[in-house]
Amino acid sequence: MSWERIIGQHRVKQLMRRMYESNRMPHAMLFHGPEGVGKDAVAIAIARTLNCEGGAWDPCGSCAACRGIAALRHPSLKLIFALPSKDDEHSAVDKLSADELDEMNQQISEKAENPYHRIRMSKASVIKVSSVRDIRKEASFRAGKGGRTVVLISEADRMNSSAANALLKTLEEPGGDLLLILTTARKDALLPTIVSRCQSIRFDPLSEEDIRDGLLRERDLQRDQVDAAAHLAAGSYAAAMEMARExxxxxxxxxxxxxxxxxxxxxxxxxxxxxxxxxxxxxxxxxxxxxxxxxxxxxxxxxxxxxxxxxxxxxxxxxxxxxxxxxxxxxxxxxxxxxxxxxxxxxxxxxxxxxxxxxxxxxxxxxxxx
Ligand SMILES: [Zn+2]
Structure with missing residues (x-):
């Protein structure tokens, strides 16, 4: 996801760019705002900017980090989301059946193809502690390799209480090159102690015009359909995509x-x-x-x-x-x-x-x- 593919969100993009150029990117940010307005997409774009070998705000798009992160398969971007799991203790991915792994890979591919895609796995509603626990280990393992590891916790309000508490420990002692980005449409469902340790960045609903432009640029769609979808989506690009889909x-x-x-x-x-x-x-x-x-x-x-x-x-x-x-x-x-x-x-x-x-x-x- 490069910056020009991010729909609207001009204020947020400017803010991110200022932080990046003044070297003031915090250790943890909370992206909050309505569903489908590009919170995950911006987080993925940041991961590319921070790890691109070009070293500029606009990622080159061709280096290993750029390609790996765009595919959501690169150690510098760890994507955390709700997974099906029978118990809370063991590594969430280790415990998945072959079918569930297939489904997970399918969802990751869809998200890579389109960062506005909302990851949904059957029987998965909760982010378990096992998904959050390894963050620190990974951070120390990666330290000193250049770039910055981004951990994106998508729909962070889905963390159960043990996951939230494990995350809190990480937030209390942030690791050197680690950047934690939590995204949520329900900020009030997060622990206040988590919210207060992250820099909050508000995302606004998108304008009808931005949604319309985005749809016309990304998809081969009829104008009628695009107009109706942009209007009915009430500010959410993800909703507009769903409606404009055949x-x-x-x-x-x-x-x-x-x-x-x-x-x-x-x-x-x-x-x-x-x-x-x-x-x-x-x-x-x-x-x-x-x-x-x-x-x-x-x-x-x-x-x-x-x-x-x-x-x-x-x-x-x-x-x-x-x-x-x-x-x-x-x-x-x-x-x-x-x-x-x-x-x-x-x-x-x-x-x-x-x-x-x-x-x-x-x-x-x-x-x-x-
Ligand atoms: Zn690059």
Whole structure:
């Protein structure tokens, strides 16, 4: 990952460059901000800059360190993420089955190909102590080899308490050439003692424009698709990639069906639909689903007002039918209701209940009670 492939994040890039050029790169940094905005990507780029034989801010891209780090297979970059493991004590990688190793290598390759890819292994939700424990050993082994070893703990909020405590020990006595970078979308889930020992760097959501430019540069995509994905991704490049991927926007078919079930007022069908939406998704995906539902109502409002341009231009036909059928639908209130629920999802709420209440409120926006 070289710097020009990092999407947006100009403030962060400048800050990193100043630290690098004044030789003030700290021992530990915490990159925090929404998911999919490039925290891991920036960490990988730093590892290249610090270890490239060229010795300049822009890595040469061709030396052994540049190539090895870009492939995520180089001793100067240690990537730590949640792994499946039956017990907490033994080395997390040693204990993996052949299938799990395959899956891990597949995930690493995807991440190397695209640093915005979020590593996900089945049955792995926790970063275990065994993944964190060897950091110090590795640091002393590597000392004096030139460059700087970067340890990237991706989604650091997934560390269990023994992993967090082991990391704390490392943070208390930082090794000479070691640079620890923790990334998280949930800073408040980390131990305050860990947070206070790292230099916090905030990452902002990306602008629609940056996301659009990134998608057009990296992928062979249609303009329509890119515009809709950039809008619906709410600042996350990773989310935009998922949506722009072939078939990714098809999930909007689910939006269409959901809105239909809401107006049909068939409780059994509606509950089944909600269970279906919740069953296979995590909270983040539910947020994206709701952002899509909100964009549906924004488009209906645009049609009512005769405004030009639709977010979901490929759904123009069903949108026009809907807008004509419900000329009095209160779309502004519907969008407000959805945004209220999106805010609620950041808290610990019961998803099914929230979705059922929302569905009833949306119905009253579309079909006012007599
Ligand atoms: Zn290089």
């Amino acid at each position: 078939g990714g926007l098809l999930s909007r078919e689910e939006v269409l069906q959901y809105v239909r079930d809401v107006v049909l007022n068939n409780p059994v069908k509606l509950h089944a639909r909600i269970q279906g939406i919740l069953g296979k998704e995590d909270r983040q995906t539910l947020v994206r689903f709701l952002v899509s539902v909100a964009s549906w109502f924004r488009d209906v409002r645009a049609l009512h007002e005769g405004a030009p341009g639709l977010i979901n231009s490929d759904l123009r036909e069903p949108l026009e039918k809907f807008a004509a059928h419900y000329p009095d639908a209160d779309c502004t209130r519907a969008v407000d209701e959805i945004e209220h629920v999106i805010a609620l999802l950041q808290k610990n709420v019961h998803l099914a209940t929230v979705m059922i209440v929302l569905s009833h409120r949306l119905r009253s926006c579309i079909v006012p009670p007599p």
